[in-house]
Amino acid sequence: MRFQTSILQQCWFLAGPTASGKTATGIALAERIGAEIVCLDSMTIYRGMDIGTAKPTSEEQVRVPHHLLDIRNPDEEFSTAEFLSAALVACELIVSRGKVPLFVGGTGLYLRSLLRGVFEGPSADWTLRKELEDFVAAEGALALHAKLATVDAPTAARLHPNDLRRVIRALEIQTLTGQPASALQQETPLSPEERPRHVYWLNPDRETLRERISQRVDAMFSAGLVPEVERLLQSPQGLGKTARQALGYREVLAHLEAGLPLAEAIELLKTHTHQFAKRQRTWFRNLEELQVIDVAGTESAEALAAHISLI
Numbered sequence: 001m002r003f004q005t006s007i008l009q010q011c012w013f014l015a016g017p018t019a020s021g022k023t024a025t026g027i028a029l030a031e032r033i034g035a036e037i038v039c040l041d042s043m044t045i046y047r048g049m050d051i052g053t054a055k056p057t058s059e060e061q062v063r064v065p066h067h068l069l070d071i072r073n074p075d076e077e078f079s080t081a082e083f084l085s086a087a088l089v090a091c092e093l094i095v096s097r098g099k100v101p102l103f104v105g106g107t108g109l110y111l112r113s114l115l116r117g118v119f120e121g122p123s124a125d126w127t128l129r130k131e132l133e134d135f136v137a138a139e140g141a142l143a144l145h146a147k148l149a150t151v152d153a154p155t156a157a158r159l160h161p162n163d164l165r166r167v168i169r170a171l172e173i174q175t176l177t178g179q180p181a182s183a184l185q186q187e188t189p190l191s192p193e194e195r196p197r198h199v200y201w202l203n204p205d206r207e208t209l210r211e212r213i214s215q216r217v218d219a220m221f222s223a224g225l226v227p228e229v230e231r232l233l234q235s236p237q238g239l240g241k242t243a244r245q246a247l248g249y250r251e252v253l254a255h256l257e258a259g260l261p262l263a264e265a266i267e268l269l270k271t272h273t274h275q276f277a278k279r280q281r282t283w284f285r286n287l288e289e290l291q292v293i294d295v296a297g298t299e300s301a302e303a304l305a306a307h308i309s310l311i
Contacts, residue, residue, distance in 0.1 A: 003084060003114050007091050009196050011101045014308070015040065015111055015284060016202030017277040018247075019212040021301060023056055025202065026104035028305035030064040033102070036094045038087055039068045040105025040114075043246045046074040048232050051225045052248030054216065067094070074232055075240035077165070080113050087114065108283035115199070115289050116189055121169075122176045132168045147171065152180035158283060160276075162250065165242050189289060200308055201290040208297035213273045217248075221266055226252055247273055 014029060016022045030037055039045070043053045047070045056066055067090035072078050091101040103114065136144050145161035148171055155170045173181040189195065204212070229252040232239050244250060248269055255265040284290060293308060 003088060003117070005190065005194050007088065007095065007101075008114065008190075009194070010095055011038075011091060011103060011114075011196050012198040012200075013040070013103045013111065013114075013196065014200050014202070015103075015106060015108075015290070017204070017209060017280040017284075018054075018106055018273060019209060019216045019277070020106075020202040020204050020295065021212075021304070022104055022106065022202060023054065023060065024301035025304045025308075026102060027056070027060055027064050028301045029308055030100075030102050032305050032309045033100050034098075035100035035102035036065040036067065036097075038090050038094070038101050038103045039066060040103040040107055040110050042078070042083075042107045042110065043243075044069055044105075045072045045078055046070070046076075046243055047072070048228070048235065049074055049243060049246065049249070051220050051223050051228045052246065052252070054220075073237045074235075074243040075237040077240065077242055080109055083110055084113055106280055108280060108287075111284075112287060115195065115287065121173050121181070121184070125172055125176060128172055128175060129168055132171055133164075136164060141167075144168070144171070148174075152182050154182035155180065158279065160279070162245055164245065195289055198308075198311075199287075199289045199291060200311075201284050201287075201292050202295050202304070203292045204295040204297055208295070209277055210274060212297075213277065214270055217266060217270045217273060220248060220269075221262075226255070226262070229253065229256065247276055 012029070012033065012035060014022055014026050026037055029035070041053065043049060044055045045068060046053070049055070055069065061069070068083075068086055071086065087103075094101045103111070132144065141161045141164060144164070144167055145156060145159070148159070148167050149156035151174050152170055159166050159170065161167070170181045173184065177184065225248060229249055233256070239249070244253060251265045251269040251272065254260040254268070255262055260268070291311065293304065295304065
């Protein structure tokens with residue numbers, strides 16, 4: 001499944017690791033180029049998951065229209081193919097209004113699927129999934145991840161052991177097709193003439209990013225991340241498997257449900273976020289379509305947007 005080239009070439013893309021300044025820079029860039037923002041994030045789709053996902057504030061959403069925010073309840077799943085379909089509808093609507101679709105976010109799989117298409121794979125085998133879930137219950141997530149590494153090392157290398165949904169799906173694909181997902185999902189880039197011209201990656205230096213991550217985590221807890229998770233747990237739908245694995249939420253759940261001291265949960269989230277940012281760098285580094293924008297950490301969002309708009 002590929003995104004329509006005619007629409008794709010009209011889109012702009014701004015990606016980067018978590019806490020790199022994408023949201024503020026994206027809004028400033030959207031105002032400069034007459035764009036509406038399509039969220040390139042697999043967790044901001046969930047209603048009520050606001051603080052932990054660093055969702056754009058209501059004020060930011062007033063400045064620039066945002067699409068694909070709050071479109072699922074936190075107990076629901078949302079596939080990459082569903083993302084592509086929803087993104088296409090959003091882009092067609094934006095273009096019809098004479099605006100530019102600007103994708104902003106850090107979910108590498110979503111960006112890759114937009115630029116190169118996505119392998120949809122075989123239909124779900126619920127019996128097999130139940131067997132794999134039972135294996136996790138008996139042996140643990142690390143053992144399942146090790147099982148994946150033996151049959152599909154590239155996919156295992158980019159997936160965290162706690163990302164059970166994707167680990168299980170990768171094992172399901174390998175079992176049902178006899179081929180690793182990493183081989184089947186190898187979509188080649190479009191030719192330079194066909195691909196969109198404006199695909200950018202914000203690249204802060206490591207120390208700047210480390211400091212920003214630490215500040216962001218502290219700000220999330222000060223803003224009420226723990227009460228947010230408590231409200232979600234008490235809601236009728238609760239939290240689904242994917243939402244429970246989200247950064248920030250799984251650490252708070254360890255505090256609320258497993259008794260992890262709050263101070264340790266905060267430090268654990270900082271560690272996990274640093275690790276996640278490192279994986280994002282690795283993932284995006286392999287996309288030749290990206291133009292790297294080095295960020296010193298002293299630039300304003302407006303200055304970065306002005307620079308990008310002139311490239």
